[in-house]
Amino acid sequence: xxxxxxxxxxxxxxxxxxxxxxxxxxxxxxxxxxxxxxxxxxxxxxxxxxxxxxxxxxxxxxxxxxxxxxxxxxxxxxxxxxxxxxxxxxxxxxxxxxxxxxxxxxxxxxxxxxxxxxxxxxxxxxxxxxxxxxxxxxxxxxxxxxxxxxxxxxxxxxxxxxxxxxxxxxxxxxxxxxxxxxxxxxxxxxxxxxxxxxxxxxxxxxxxxxxxxxxxxxxxxxxxxxxxxxxxxxxxxxxxx
Numbered sequence: 001x002x003x004x005x006x007x008x009x010x011x012x013x014x015x016x017x018x019x020x021x022x023x024x025x026x027x028x029x030x031x032x033x034x035x036x037x038x039x040x041x042x043x044x045x046x047x048x049x050x051x052x053x054x055x056x057x058x059x060x061x062x063x064x065x066x067x068x069x070x071x072x073x074x075x076x077x078x079x080x081x082x083x084x085x086x087x088x089x090x091x092x093x094x095x096x097x098x099x100x101x102x103x104x105x106x107x108x109x110x111x112x113x114x115x116x117x118x119x120x121x122x123x124x125x126x127x128x129x130x131x132x133x134x135x136x137x138x139x140x141x142x143x144x145x146x147x148x149x150x151x152x153x154x155x156x157x158x159x160x161x162x163x164x165x166x167x168x169x170x171x172x173x174x175x176x177x178x179x180x181x182x183x184x185x186x187x188x189x190x191x192x193x194x195x196x197x198x199x200x201x202x203x204x205x206x207x208x209x210x211x212x213x214x215x216x217x218x219x220x221x222x223x224x225x226x227x228x229x230x231x232x233x234x235x236x237x238x239x240x241x
Contacts, residue, residue, distance in 0.1 A: 001208075005094070008097075008101070008231070009084050012101055012230065019108065021104070022080055055070065055071075056116060057073050057096065058099060059096070059099035061100065062107050064114075065114060066101065066105075067099055067114060068099040068222075069199075069221070070201075071091060071205070072091040072095065073095065095204050098226070104226075105226045111226055113222060113225060113241065115241040116222050116240065117240055117241060118241070129155065130158045139159065141160045142160070142196075143162045143163075143196050143197065144161060144162070144163045144198075145196065145202060146198065146199025146201060156177070156178045157176065161178055162185075162192060162193060163175075163180050166183055190211075194215065195216045196218070197218050199220060200223035200228075200235075203223060203224055203227055204223060218236050221235075
C-alpha cells in the first residue's frame with residue numbers, strides 16, 4: 001500500500017511542480033461534510049452517509065473541490081508540499097491526501113466529477129451502470145466491493161453478483177435476494193468473479209491493493225477520481241458533480 005501512495009505522490013508532485021503550485025503559498029482545507037451537504041435528500045434512506053458510518057472529507061483548492069469517503073475525519077489546512085510529505089499511515093491522513101489530489105487535479109482541468117452526486121442522482125446512476133458493464137465486458141460474474149443499495153439492485157437484475165461490505169449493520173442482510181457478506185468472504189469471491197466493481201473508498205482504507213491483479217477492475221465513485229487519472233484505472237461515475 002505504501003508503494004502505491006509513493007507512486008501517486010511522485011506523479012502528483014511532478015504535475016504540481018511543473019505548474020508552479022508547490023512554490024506558492026497555497027492553502028488547502030479539508031473538513032467533514034454533513035449528510036445534507038454531501039448527498040442532499042435522496043428518496044431512499046439506506047445510503048452509508050445517511051446511516052452515519054462514513055462521511056466525506058472535502059478539500060478546497062482555489063475554489064475547486066475534491067472529496068473522499070472516510071470513517072476517520074477532521075480538519076486540516078496546509079500547503080500542497082506539506083501534504084505530499086505527510087506520512088499516510090491512517091485513514092484520516094489518506095483522506096486528506098486523496099481529497100486534495102481530487103481538488104487540485106480538478107483545478108488543473110485534468111479530471112471531473114469529484115463531488116458526490118445528490119438527491120435522485122444515485123438512482124439514475126444505477127440505471128446507466130448495467131449498460132456500461134455490458135457494453136465493455138458482456139455478461140460476466142461481478143464482485144461488488146462496498147454496499148451501494150441502488151447499484152446492488154441494478155446489477156443483481158442482470159448479472160450474477162457477489163457483494164462484500166465492511167459495515168456490520170449491512171452484513172447478513174439481503175437486497176434482491178443477494179446476501180451482503182463480510183470481508184472474510186473476499187478471497188473466495190475474488191476467485192469466483194470475472195470482474196471486480198470496487199468502491200473508491202478502498203483507496204482511503206488501504207484495501208485497494210487487494211483488487212489490483214489480473215482481473216478487470218472498475219472503480220466507482222468520486223473518491224478515486226484523481227488516483228484513477230494518475231494510474232490509468234477505469235472509473236465509473238455517471239452523475240458526480
